[in-house]
Amino acid sequence: MALQDKLLKIDHIAESLDSSERRRLLYLCESPETDTSVACVKEALRSIVTSRDNNGLFLAELVYRLERFDILRKLFKFSRENIERDLKHKQVLSRFRVLMAAISEEMNSDDVNRIKFLLGNTISRENLENVKNFLDVIVELEKRDSVSPERVDFVEKCLRDIDRIDLAKRVASYKMSAEIPGRHSALLPNCRTHQTRQGQPHRIARVNAPLVTSAVQIPERSLELYKFNTNPRGVCLIIDCVGNDGEMLEQTFKDLHFDVILQKWLTADDTLSALKTVIRHRDNYPGDSFVCCIISRGTDDHLLGTDLYGRGLPMDSVRRLFTAEQCPVMTGKPKLFFIQRYSVQDFLPCTRMYNQDEGIETDGYAGLSACNHIPTDADVFWSHCWTDERQLEQGDGHRSVYLKALTDALRKAQTRKSSLLDVQMEVNAAVYEHNGRNPGENYHLDVKHTFRKGLLLN
Template sequence: MAPVDQRHLQEINLIVESLGSCECKKLVYLCESFDSDSSAESVKDLLKSKVQEHGNAPQLFLTELTWRLGRFDIMKRVFKVSRNEVEQTLRCSQVLSRFRVLMTDLSEDLNKEDLEQIKFLLSNQLSREKMNTKSFLDVLIELERLDLVSPERVDIVEECFRDIGRVDLSKKVTAYKMSVETSEQPSSREQNRRAPVIRQGQPHHIARMSAPLPVSRLPSIGSPIERYRFNTNPRGLCVIIDCVGKDGVLLEQTFKALHFNVVLHRWLSADETLSALRSISLQRENHAGLGFVCCVISRGTVNQLLGTDAHGDGLPMNSIRRLFTADACPMLAGKPKLFFIQRYSIPELAQWAGHLETDGCDGLAVGNGIPTDADVFWSHCWTDEHQLVQEQHHSVYLKALTDALHKAQRRKTHLLDVHTEVNGAIFEHNKRNPGADYHMDVKHTLRKNLYLH
């Protein structure tokens, strides 16, 4: 390759020196690199290499990069072109990967909660390091490395957006996918000229078989959605751990009325909570029913529950779920696993930085290709712990939940509709009591409809 001329070297230096760290990370991604190093020198070296690759149009490559980053000030200062001029050029000629451009745009539309839900859905595919990332682009790079995502294979991304309720983003991915598939189809003249070809090697057709995903599937148009078989008596085990002495009995009465075998533990520490849950997860007789329910009421921080402990290591909430994945509990594979968490928030302090480890394993699939994290419904509510000092305190969330579950028993109501009622009750409470707000996080990987009637 010919060396980069002095003019382009100067342009590269001016671009990189004008960008922040987040913009450098996006630039590296747009350059189709898998490198996580977004330091200034590394980015400059990457741009030099890409400019050499685009020998016929290095100027277009660099101007499109700055345009995609929204740095129109750099375009005007370095390349002496306006935003409109570049837009007109890109209508006819685009050099950056359409796939990476789309993913970068989508990442801009995701908020922190969306990203956390996506990482939850993909927790079996992502390494522990990537589960801690704050960047959707890092998640995408990991999926590309695992050969689960590519410019021709975007099913995972499409379905993740759909499952977290971001239908607007899912539609953008669908439109891109359709354009890719259309561009791959031969013209009618070519079809008449050559023998038919069975296009069975397209990556997006084999993705579902090569690595089952922990996201719910939508049925084909016109076909009814399957429902979980969940109407036996008893339905399965419900374990309730009440570490604050409030509402455990209310939950016990509710799930007994719903025909669950109920085990209630009260006043457990974080370590005792983990021990009790681990013991339940290892006892095969506990999972002979058609599903499993776990309810925990505890003080805690954003990611950890403390039980009755005033200090020390907490129990990571994610560890609770991992104890009951399909590989940790094979008898629960394919069965709905419901988690209801009421957390009373305490301040984040340094002494709670540690955590308890569990034996949970994050394999890919068990049995008939069922993802280990499939069939999970996770409902987490939190409010300030100061409410516990009230003598007659009861959780608004748990009261709304039990009321809605009792109604669902009397009529054909989907579990998601049950939570719509809970959301409404919490919204009305927050409106009337601005100093006692409740917050909810609901996510799921259910593959079928779930009714509790």
């Protein structure tokens, strides 16, 4: 790749990214630059590219880690599969920085605020006020030599302290994979030196290790797999309170060999009743998994169904109904939730809306927390997308970009050995690409999971 061609690619990359993406890019390429303007990012990339031998793969991996597959295809003629195959043999970017950037993308503002509270005695108040995301936290800790690619115990502890056990486990996995090479680094080729604050060099080995390829991806193929081969594979409950995409989901999950229950135009109370019915008849639903899809208007933490007023259904209750305590038959089995919410801005809840003990109890059920949307119980995959209710004003022809991307990715998974996280990654890319083309019609994603094993769809 000629230098002039690479410089043109750099210009296109910098101009195509938003400010948060440029911030992550600078962190990934270990640039000390703090200015995220297009001009400064171009200059930083030019400086790095002109000093590297493997700069073509370096640029491609940067774009890949940002999940800008549109740029990857346009500039490098790479598919996601192409770059993943190449990176299995030679990863250019720092594994530590890739992991920290991926974790940052998976943390919401509440997570970051809790981290900031924990670090009140470690980082000055002035510096904490400038912290906007997890990457800012890591940069501050690196400045204080509290965290480095070789020392991540502090990061793991902080994540455990805010109950992000899923992320803490990923740090622990990184730490374990780095320990053995670290003890024998003198025997390994391709090592670079890193100056610590005290000026003493440490050798850091570049090794082939599991890739962190998205905010939710873990190296599934190296893990034990969930059983997922019964016929039917389980029950799929689809609740469509909007009326546009239920049938599309129904056919998709039937093709995946699920027993599908589709219910349309339900109120919040009816939605709860439908969920309870599945619980009551759980012994009648054989299979290795459970899927719940809900399409509904709603607020940040409640689903409204077709209601124009009322208490709504706390979103967290949907997941908690299927915990091991409430639904023992699903213990150890993957439980998948796909939620498309259309945000209602001027909804005025009645006073009963926040009485959480009303209307949501099951046998032995002891209350819910509407403020915690993180799937803290094991074996849960939670994919929640929301967009403005005004999207529905397009009329009967409206289709959710998120659900269309989901069904497309699931259909592809039937013809190839894809993991659920691969499917979600394709959805992320499609939604992100849509948002870039339609800035006034953005979709937002919150994807979390507490999987202990991999889940392959085929």
